[in-house]
Amino acid sequence: MTGGRGDPRLLDRMVRDSLGWLDKARPFFCLPPNVTTDADPNLTLKPLGELAELTQLIGVLHPRDDIRQTARGLFAFAWNETRDGELFAELIRGEPFATYPVELYGVFAQAGLRHAEVDELVHTTTRLRGWRVAREDHTRTLSVLNAERRIGLRQHADFGAVLALTGLGRLPEPWALDRKAAYGVTHDVFHLTDWGRNRQRLAPELAGYLRLWLPSWLENWMEEQLWDLVGEFLAVTACLPAAPYDPVAWQRLADLQAADGSVPELGPAPTTDDPAEAFTACYHSTLVTAFAATLARIASDEAEAGPPAGNAAMAGGRTTPCESETAP
DSSP states (O other): OBOSOOOHHHHHHHHHHHHHHHHHTHHHHOOOTTTTTTSOTTTTHHHHHHHHHHHHHHHHHOSOHHHHHHHHHHHHHHHHHTTTTHHHHHHHHHOTTOSHHHHHHHHHHHTTOOOHHHHHHHHHHTTSGGGGSOOSOHHHHHHHHHHHHHHTOOOSSOHHHHHTTSTTTTOOOGGGOOHHHHHHHHHHHHHHTTTTTTGGGSOHHHHHHHHHHHHHHHHHHHHHTBHHHHHHHHHHHHTSTTOOBOHHHHHHHHHHSOTTSOOOSBSSOOOOSOHHHHHHHHHHHHHHHHHHHHHHHHHHHHHHHOSOOOOOOOOOOOOOOGGGOOOO
16 A cells, blocks of 8 residues: 555546446335335345445535535435435334334434434334343444434443444454454444544554555455455545555456446456346445545545545435436
8 A cells, every 4th residue: 555645536537437327226226115014125225225325425525516416416316215204214113123224314314304203213212121232243233323323312332332342343363354354344444433424533553453454455355356345445444544545456446347337246247137136236336436435535635735624514416206217
C-alpha cells in the first residue's frame, strides 16, 4: 500500500458506473407483496436494506454532485419501497423480538425519515426482556446497537464491551482469518465507525492491527477472486487514520468492473442470460464497490487538503414506481 492521494478519476468512475448499474437494476430491489409473510428476507429485505445503507452515505458524503444525486434517488426509491416506513410497523408487529426491522429502520431514521407508529413500537419492543437476551453473534449485536443509536433509543448493551468480544476486538491471529471471520472483521469496523462516517472511533490499537494485516488479507482474497470481500477490505482501509491507498488492488477491481458497471461477487463476470441471476451474482459486490470507492475518494481528498466541509443533509430523489421499471 502507498500513502497519499489516490486516483480520483478512477474512483469516481467506479462509483458512477456502479450506481448506474444499480439504478437500472431497481426492479430487482422491489419488494414482493408477500414480503411480510412468506418471502425470504435474505432475498428481499436484505438487498433493499443494503441499497439504503450505502446509497444514503454516498448521497451525503461523495464530493461530486452528480454522483450524490444518483445515490439520493436510489435511497428515496428504497424508502418508497417501505411505503414510507409502514412496512416496518408490520414487521415489528409480526415479530416483536426480531432485530432486523429495527436495523433496517435505523438507516432511514438516521436520514430523518421517520414513521410515528414505528417509533412508538420500537420504544416498546426494545425494552422487552426478550429483546435484551444475549446474542452469540457479537458483530450482529453491534449492528443492533448502532441502529438503536440512530433511532435515538437507549442502547441495550455497552458498545465497547460487545466490541471486545468480536473478531476485531479480540485481535485474532491474522493467518487464521477464514472467510466468515473476514466478513465479521469488516463489519465490526463498519458498525464501530458507522460505515465510515465516524472513523475517529477506530482505536489506535485496532487501527494499527488492521494497517499491518490488511495488505496480506487483500492479496489473499484477490487470489480467491472474492470481490465483494476485496471491496469491503478496501472500505476498511479507507477508514484508517491517514488511510493508505493500494493502487494495485484498486486497479484490479476497476479492471474487473464490466462496461455496464456491475462487479461480480465471485470469480469472473457471470455469463448467464437471466437478468435475475446476474443481479444476484453482482448486486452486493457492486454496492460495496461504490461504497469503498466513495470512502477512498474522501480519504484521498483529506490526505491532500484536510477534511472537506460536510455536505448538506440528504434530499429526496426520484421514486419511479416499480411497475413502470424495465429490467436492465
